[in-house]
Amino acid sequence: MADQLASLADFAALLHVDVADLHAPAATLLIECATAVVQEVAEQRIVRATSTVTLEPSPGRWLWLPQLPVVSVASVTLDGTVFASGDYSVRGNRLWRSAGWQTAASWETAGTLAPSEIEVTYTHGYADGAQELQRARQAVVALAGAVYANPSGVTRAQIDDYAVAYEAMSARMEAAPYLRHGLRRYYGRSAGLITLGG
Incomplete structure (x- = not known):
């Protein structure tokens, strides 16, 4: 529907x-x-829904989720690694991670960061x-x-x-x-x- x-x-x-x-x-x-x-x-x-999105964040500790408002986050996977809920925190409509959103595996031989891929499943929007x-x-x-x-x-x-x-x-x-x-x-x-x- x-x-x-x-x-x-x-x-x-x-x-x-x-x-x-x-x-x-x-x-x-x-x-x-x-x-x-x-x-x-x-x-x-705007309606309450659950979505799975794939994001390519810039280096840093904050990650914006595209659909607002964020109600809850069910799972976060960074470059194939599934995080426990204690590995990040939900702050409003963003995710925060003290180590940032790049992994050691994302370093290229030239020493520059390659984009990480983050998959987030979360609930967003307003309830009926x-x-x-x-x-x-x-x-x-x-x-x-x-x-x-x-x-x-x-x-x-x-x-x-x-x-x-x-x-x-x-x-x-x-x-x-x-x-x-x-x-x-x-x-x-x-x-x-x-x-x-x-």
Whole structure:
């Protein structure tokens, strides 16, 4: 099932109808499309999920994880070596390791560091019902509601085509720069949080 940042009940409330009066498959599709648009704009998978990512960090003690907020870290593997939880610590949305994120095996004969490869499995995003989801929920319901209430805004008469609905919502989002900016500011990683050095 695709991510959903709003429910059918949220959608029905926006349209002032009972959930039973919705065309549930179309409404669900539109919620999923709107969620995809909102998460793309925010540059984050806002919903709670578990991901495995492969990263190539620069030398130093800090490692940023790409999806925010970080809830927990299940495993960290550095150049094939699985770390115990005591070998690193989770600090906000970063991992810290006193020895840094390069291994002795990563030294090349020339004496320069070759990139290490780190695989991290972690849980991120906001739990269902979290207050932090309200902005995204509002954006999803507004985008989906506009297309559902006005299917002629889509380029075809039917609204059961994911690509067409997604394109229509993306166009609406492009027309609302204040909304795009707000979602990125609220859910994205702030440039002011980047730490330089080790």
